[in-house]
Amino acid sequence: MLQVSALYIYPIKSLGGISLNTANLTDRGLQHDRRWMLIDDNNRFLSQRENIQMALLATEITDDGLMVTYRADGTSVTIPFFPQSNEMVDVTIWDDTCPGQLVSAEVDKWFTEKLGIPARLVYMPDDSLRPTDPRYTLDGMVTSFSDGYPMLLIGQESLNDLNNRLQEKLPMDRFRPNIVFSGGEPYSEDTMKHITINGVDIYGVKLCARCVMTTVDQQTAVKGKEPLKTLARYRLKNNKIYFGQNLVHTGNGIICVGDELKVLEVHNEERFFIKPAQAV
Incomplete structure (x- = not known):
């Protein structure tokens, strides 16, 4: 079973995040x-x-x-x-x-x-x-001051897999997700097209390209080379490094740590797959 294991909000864009046990889902995240x-x-x-x-x-x-x-x-x-x-x-x-x-x-x-x-x-x-990007979402969908979409989803197994490749393990706060889930295979979030959490319909619309912010220690503001250096070896596609899935949703509701994440449909479009042959 896939299960919500953490919830985060970042009230002020680019500042520190807040861990929650329960989160209200509004029209824009x-x-x-x-x-x-x-x-x-x-x-x-x-x-x-x-x-x-x-x-x-x-x-x-x-x-x-x-x-x-x-x-x-x-x-x-x-x-x-x-x-x-x-x-x-x-x-x-x-x-x-x-x-x-x-x-x-x-x-x-x-x-x-x-x-x-x-x-x-x-x-x-x-x-x-x-509005969210009309190339990937339906008309009428909106977001806050996020980079482009209401929420970001990352599997804990994806971070575990990355940390197994690193000399020094990194916390999840480097990637600033909203929803983290446990269970499943590493990077299974890549192909999640339609999921539900506590009755709310949520849709994966675009893999999340990562930037230099992931290399900044969120406690000390010290910048390094990881995780981008390692991720580039196996999560690189079209000159972008991907980690996590951008989400949109329909309807409001409440999401709690411990809720089951149900996958109703998966993507089959090529843009949601990162093939080993494309890694460097």
């Missing part, structure tokens, strides 16, 4: 996941890819809102669930542009001081609808 985002002076999203120190910002959900702690000095700031400002700006995430709501000047000042770069925090209100 797990509740609070990537509903906030830091932007620069050009209203473009900030990322660990260019600003590695963002890994030192840990997040947690409190009764008063979202608390962010800078590990380097232990200071924190609390962000209310709803912005104190009514000002809207058009923000850019990769090739997408969508409305974002500025949170507060006080919060902006705190992030700017901790990161050492101009930074403003925006929130995605419910009426800001950012």
